[in-house]
Amino acid sequence: MDPRFTQLHLDPQGATPLYQQLARQLEQAIETGAWQAGDALPSERNLAESLSVSRITARKALDRLAELGLIRRSRGSGTFITPRLNQSLSRLSSFTELLAQRGFTPSSHWLERKLANPSAEESMRLGLGADAQVSRLKRLRLADDVVMAVEESCLPISVLPDPLTVDTSLYAVLEDSGKGIARALQHVTAINAGEELAALAEVPEGQALLKVTRLGYLSDGTPAELTITYCRTDYYDFMVELTR
Numbered sequence: 001m002d003p004r005f006t007q008l009h010l011d012p013q014g015a016t017p018l019y020q021q022l023a024r025q026l027e028q029a030i031e032t033g034a035w036q037a038g039d040a041l042p043s044e045r046n047l048a049e050s051l052s053v054s055r056i057t058a059r060k061a062l063d064r065l066a067e068l069g070l071i072r073r074s075r076g077s078g079t080f081i082t083p084r085l086n087q088s089l090s091r092l093s094s095f096t097e098l099l100a101q102r103g104f105t106p107s108s109h110w111l112e113r114k115l116a117n118p119s120a121e122e123s124m125r126l127g128l129g130a131d132a133q134v135s136r137l138k139r140l141r142l143a144d145d146v147v148m149a150v151e152e153s154c155l156p157i158s159v160l161p162d163p164l165t166v167d168t169s170l171y172a173v174l175e176d177s178g179k180g181i182a183r184a185l186q187h188v189t190a191i192n193a194g195e196e197l198a199a200l201a202e203v204p205e206g207q208a209l210l211k212v213t214r215l216g217y218l219s220d221g222t223p224a225e226l227t228i229t230y231c232r233t234d235y236y237d238f239m240v241e242l243t244r
Contacts, residue, residue, distance in 0.1 A: 004034050008051060018053055019060035026061060030070050030081055041071060041079040069234025072146075082146060082234070105144050106168060111200075112138035113163040122154045125215055126223045132156065135163035137170065140200060141229075150200045153227040159218075174224075181216035181225055188212050193230070201232055208233055 008025045010018055029035055041062070042050060048058040062079060065071045072082050116136045118128055128134070137153040153170060159179045160166070166173050174180050191211045198205040209230045216225035 004029060007034070010051060010053065019057045019064070022051065022053065022057065022061035023064035026065060027068065027070060030065075035081045039081045041081070043078065069232075107142045107145070108168060109140040109142060109147075110138075111140065112136060113166065115157065115163065118154060122226055125226050126154070126156055128156060135160040137163055137166060147200075147202045148232055150197060150230040151227060152229075153225060155225050159224045170225075179218060179224065182219040184214050184216040184225070186212060186214045191230070197230060201230060203232060203234075 007029065008022070010021050010025075012018065014021065026041075035041070041047070044055050044058045044062065047053075047062070048055045051058070062071065062073075066073065069082060071079050073079050114136055115133050118126065118132060118134045122128070122134065123130070123132065126134070133156075135153075135155045135157055137151075137155075139151055140147050141149045141151050159174065160170075160177075171181060189211045190208055192206050193201060193203055193209050195205050197209070198207060201207075201209065203209070210233055212227075212229040212231060214225070214227045214229070215223060216227070218224045
């Protein structure tokens with residue numbers, strides 16, 4: 001038996017149904033790192049046999065984990081722990097940095113990298129003139145080949161003259177050029193994914209996503225980056241530490 005299962009203790013006489021006990025304990029094991037992203041869970045049959053419960057109990061527990069976005073089922077391959085990103089709202093970090101710190105392999109699927117004219121809202125937020133140009137970036141952000149978010153960035157060409165220089169980390173490119181983002185204001189709201197956005201994020205149409213709008217500034221206070229990120233709620237958490 002996998003030694004991690006020895007930490008699970010189900011009470012058949014308890015008031016809580018066994019599948020809920022099992023789901024909750026597996027959820028806690030995943031959250032505390034006993035299982036890592038990409039690890040395979042046993043099949044329903046093996047899970048049931050290991051814990052001496054029925055296959056129905058095992059199936060309902062795994063169904064619950066799937067609903068929470070903690071596992072993904074791949075037909076013919078098995079059941080795997082999904083990557084999950086907990087991002088602090090009190091520290092400015094790039095997506096690439098966050099994933100690397102947590103042991104994930106970050107990557108991007110580029111949808112757009114080009115020079116363009118800014119919209120009226122972009123011009124206002126970035127303090128640009130009517131004849132200005134911006135570098136426009138749009139990509140899928142992936143962790144271990146799983147789509148975590150859809151990201152759209154707009155930067156003045158004075159900050160990012162050539163959008164094709166960005167491969168993985170936008171912030172690394174900006175820092176290397178001496179135009180690093182020193183601080184940012186971030187606004188988080190909830191939206192429901194329309195047809196196009198749902199297809200890109202690989203979620204059902206209408207599913208809730210977190211829309212994160214970030215306005216980044218250079219050290220001299222110049223607005224330098226407007227990024228809108230649509231984050232999958234099954235893989236993405238935001239947290240903030242409060243002190244008194």
